[in-house]
Amino acid sequence: MNALITVSAVEGEPRVLDTDLAAALGLERHRDIRAVIHDNRAELEGFGSLRVVTANPGPLGGRPGKAFYLNEEQALLVAMFSRTERAKEVRAALVRVFAAWRKGELVAANPAPALPNFANPAEAARAWAAEYEQKQLAQAQLIEVQAESAAKSAVIGKCSHVLIDM
Structure with missing residues (x-):
C-alpha cells in the first residue's frame, strides 16, 4: 500500500496529493x-491550510481543476471520512509513510508544481506559452493517433469483409 501513497514536499512540508489518496482509497472519480x-473543509483547515494548485485534467486539455495537497492530519481525516472498504488499510499506510518521512527514511517525490507569478507579465506569458505549446502538441498527437486508428479500422474492415465473403 505504501507504493500507492506518494509524499511530496510542499514548502518543505510532507503532503499527499488528493488524487493519489483517492486512488489508494479506491475512489474512481477525482x-x-x-x-x-x-x-469537511472547516475541520481540515483546523489542521493547517489546504494547499491548492491548479490541475490540468490530462494531456488532451479540458477545464483545469483544483488539486489539494493534504498534510498528515488532513489525509488521515479524509481517509476516515471517505468510508471506503480500503480506508482502514490506507490510514495505516498513511501513518507508516508519514512516520518514515519524519525519520528521514523517505525522499520526497517531485514537489508540487509552482504557479507562475501572475504579477510579473513576463513570467505569466512564459507560463501561458508553455501551456499553449503543450496543448498544441497534445492535439497533434491526438490527430496522429486518430489517423492511425482510422487506418487500422479500414484494414480490419477489409479483412472482415474478406472473411464474410468466403
Whole structure:
C-alpha cells in the first residue's frame, strides 16, 4: 500500500496529493474525494491550510481543476471520512509513510508544481506559452493517433469483409 501513497514536499512540508489518496482509497472519480474535502473543509483547515494548485485534467486539455495537497492530519481525516472498504488499510499506510518521512527514511517525490507569478507579465506569458505549446502538441498527437486508428479500422474492415465473403 505504501507504493500507492506518494509524499511530496510542499514548502518543505510532507503532503499527499488528493488524487493519489483517492486512488489508494479506491475512489474512481477525482470529484468524489474533492467532495469529501469540500464537505469537511472547516475541520481540515483546523489542521493547517489546504494547499491548492491548479490541475490540468490530462494531456488532451479540458477545464483545469483544483488539486489539494493534504498534510498528515488532513489525509488521515479524509481517509476516515471517505468510508471506503480500503480506508482502514490506507490510514495505516498513511501513518507508516508519514512516520518514515519524519525519520528521514523517505525522499520526497517531485514537489508540487509552482504557479507562475501572475504579477510579473513576463513570467505569466512564459507560463501561458508553455501551456499553449503543450496543448498544441497534445492535439497533434491526438490527430496522429486518430489517423492511425482510422487506418487500422479500414484494414480490419477489409479483412472482415474478406472473411464474410468466403
